[in-house]
Structure formats: structure tokens, C-alpha cells
Amino acid sequence: MELELRHLRTVRAIAEAGSLTKAAVALSLAQPALSTQLKRIERLLGGALFERGRDGVRPTPLGELVLNRARVLLPAAQLLQEEAVRFANAPVGRPRFRLGATHGPLLGALVDRLVQEHPGAAVTTSNSWSTREIIGQVAGGRLDFALVGVCGESLPDGAEQLAWRVVGTDPVFVMLAADHPLAGAKELVLDELAGEQWTVAPGEGCFADCFSAACSRAGFTPLSMYETDTASCVHLVQVGRAVGLCRATFPPTAGLVTVPLTGTPLTWRHLLGWHPAATSADTAAEVTRYARTAHTEAADRSPSYAGWLAAR
Structure with a gap:
């Protein structure tokens, strides 16, 4: 058996997890299978890579050597793969x-x-x-x-x-049903919507936290948020089930209006x-x-x- 990148990934996963049990979960393996795999890698490399104790495992000096090399080789291999994909998919003949x-x-x-x-x-x-x-x-x-x-x-x-x-960069506006009592406002103070249900398209990052913080500054905690696709958000607003959060560039849509928030609390x-x-x-x-x-x-x-x- 020759050393392969998958062996280095296994060693790295065990070191990062700090225990064979946690590493087995991360690698989607049964713990006995991972233990057997580690023993094969250790035989291949000439000695124990980890010391086992009540608190888990920690690298031996040989293990530290292998991990140091793995931290160089694995990112380099990933970079090579990405560069190869870009090269292989480079456009030929037309944009x-x-x-x-x-x-x-x-x-x-x-x-x-x-x-x-x-x-x-x-x-x-x-x-x-x-x-x-x-x-x-x-x-x-x-x-x-x-x-x-x-x-x-x-x-x-x-x-x-x-x-x-x-x-x-856009301000975040509020979507309201066209017949909502506040639909005719030029701007809305956030606390005017304290009693509303909300809807927004899903996403990553800090937007949910920033929205909650803005509501807190306005003196209320928002009611439950429907996080769903854009079409469903629009429907929930149109039928009066919720008010929505949207970028100011949201296109005009039948049955709803978009209204700025005073002070632009979200962008x-x-x-x-x-x-x-x-x-x-x-x-x-x-x-x-x-x-x-x-x-x-x-x-x-x-x-x-x-x-x-x-x-x-």
C-alpha cells in the first residue's frame, strides 16, 4: 500500500476531531472501520501517529510531522484540482x-x-x-x-x-399587500410593524441577526418569520398573511407595494x-x-x- 491523499485527510480529521469517535462521525465511518484504517496508515508510516487517552487522542511526534506535511500537501492538491478544472473548462473559440x-x-x-x-x-x-x-x-x-x-x-x-x-448598495424596504392599512405611507418606522408576521427569502450571513437587532432597537421582538422562496414570499404578502423584507430594487408586482423604512436600519x-x-x-x-x-x-x-x- 502506498500513501494516498485520502490517508492524509483521515489523519487530519482525527487530529481536528480529537477523538476517533468524533472523527468517525465526521468521516461517515463506523469507529471500528476508522480504527482499522488508522492502524494500516500507521504501519505504512512506520509508527504510531496518535496517543490515546481518556480525553481522546493527541498526535505523537511522528503524527505532528505527518500533520505538518498534510497541511501543505492537501491544500496544494486542492488548488491543483481547481486550476485543472479551470484550465479544462477555459472557453475555446467564443466568449x-x-x-x-x-x-x-x-x-x-x-x-x-x-x-x-x-x-x-x-x-x-x-x-x-x-x-x-x-x-x-x-x-x-x-x-x-x-x-x-x-x-x-x-x-x-x-x-x-x-x-x-x-x-x-440598496436600502431594505418592506413589502405590503396593496390593501394593507399602511400601504399608502411614504415611509414607515419599523415599530409600526411590530404586530406583523414576516417573510423573507432564505440566505446565509448576518441578515437575520441584523433584522432582530433593528427590531430590538425599535422596542419590539419580531413575530415568527416565514423563510421561503421569493414566489411564496410574494404570495404571503399579497394575501395579507405577512409583510416582507426586500431589496429596494424589488420589481413592481401586482397586489403589493414596497415602502422605505425611516432611518434605513438595514442595507x-x-x-x-x-x-x-x-x-x-x-x-x-x-x-x-x-x-x-x-x-x-x-x-x-x-x-x-x-x-x-x-x-x-
Whole structure:
């Protein structure tokens, strides 16, 4: 048997877990199977890698040596795999734009602009509520660009893997049914909605915490939140079951209105990301320009946002 990367991953998992039991759970193995595997690795490397005690396991000097090498080799192997995928998927003969996006109004407009400016280009899209998933696909060479949103000044998980540009920053508005008693307001103070049910599209990051903190500052604790897809959020608002939180660029929709919140307690940034070593980096400035144009046009299409901007 020769040493393989999977052996190093096993050793690393045991060291990180601190016990064979926890490592077996993390690796989806039965503990006896993991113990047998560890013994084979130890025979291959010439000695014990871990000392076992009542509090779990800790690396021996030989184990520390192996772990130090694993911390270099495993990331390097991962990087090689990602570079190979990017190289193998590099466009040949015509432009290609593989876009990944979270929920938001900008993706469709960006696709339209890219197809308009590059009639022969291959433009594909992938959608997920998970920014972590999209960023991982861009970092791994399976997508060219990530178009995602984040709360306030935060960054998404895994942001360090990509280069980023800000497309635009929006206030967060409230969605109300068109016949809601407060639907005609030019602005709403958050505590005016203290007795409402809420709905919002799912996502990662700090938005839920920031919303709860804003409600706390306004003197109330929000009632239960329906976290569901955008279409279901819209339906719940239209039938009066909840009020919603949305970016100010949310497009006009029959049966509901969007209203600014006084003092802008919540904001949302749209970001465009790409891997600096990928071929797509050559078109990043152009795609950023198109995304910013799409953001401006989305703001212009929203009467409530256009009015909010004009007042400032």
C-alpha cells in the first residue's frame, strides 16, 4: 500500500476531531472501520501517529510531522484540482459567461446585456440561495462569476477565495399587500410593524441577526418569520398573511407595494466575484459594468426606490 491523499485527510480529521469517535462521525465511518484504517496508515508510516487517552487522542511526534506535511500537501492538491478544472473548462473559440447568483433582480438583466453585447457567447446561469455554494463553484472553476448579496458591510463566507467588486448598495424596504392599512405611507418606522408576521427569502450571513437587532432597537421582538422562496414570499404578502423584507430594487408586482423604512436600519450590497487566476478575470471589468447598469435600471423601474433616491 502506498500513501494516498485520502490517508492524509483521515489523519487530519482525527487530529481536528480529537477523538476517533468524533472523527468517525465526521468521516461517515463506523469507529471500528476508522480504527482499522488508522492502524494500516500507521504501519505504512512506520509508527504510531496518535496517543490515546481518556480525553481522546493527541498526535505523537511522528503524527505532528505527518500533520505538518498534510497541511501543505492537501491544500496544494486542492488548488491543483481547481486550476485543472479551470484550465479544462477555459472557453475555446467564443466568449463564455457562466453566472451563479442568489435571489435578486439583477441576474436576468445581466444575462440580457451579455447576450446583446456578445451575440455568439455561451451564457449560462445557476441559481442558489447559498452564497457559500456559489462561491465554491467559482473558486473550483465550475462557474465564472458570482452575483450575490450581503447584509450591510459584511462579506460572504469564503469571500477570500475570489476578487470582488460592489455592484450597488440598496436600502431594505418592506413589502405590503396593496390593501394593507399602511400601504399608502411614504415611509414607515419599523415599530409600526411590530404586530406583523414576516417573510423573507432564505440566505446565509448576518441578515437575520441584523433584522432582530433593528427590531430590538425599535422596542419590539419580531413575530415568527416565514423563510421561503421569493414566489411564496410574494404570495404571503399579497394575501395579507405577512409583510416582507426586500431589496429596494424589488420589481413592481401586482397586489403589493414596497415602502422605505425611516432611518434605513438595514442595507443590502450586491457583489460580483470571480477567481483572479481564471480566464474570466479578463472580462471582469466589462461584466461589472453591465451588472452596475442592471442595478441602475432596476432602481429606475421601482417607483418607491426612484422616489426614495430623488428625495436624497
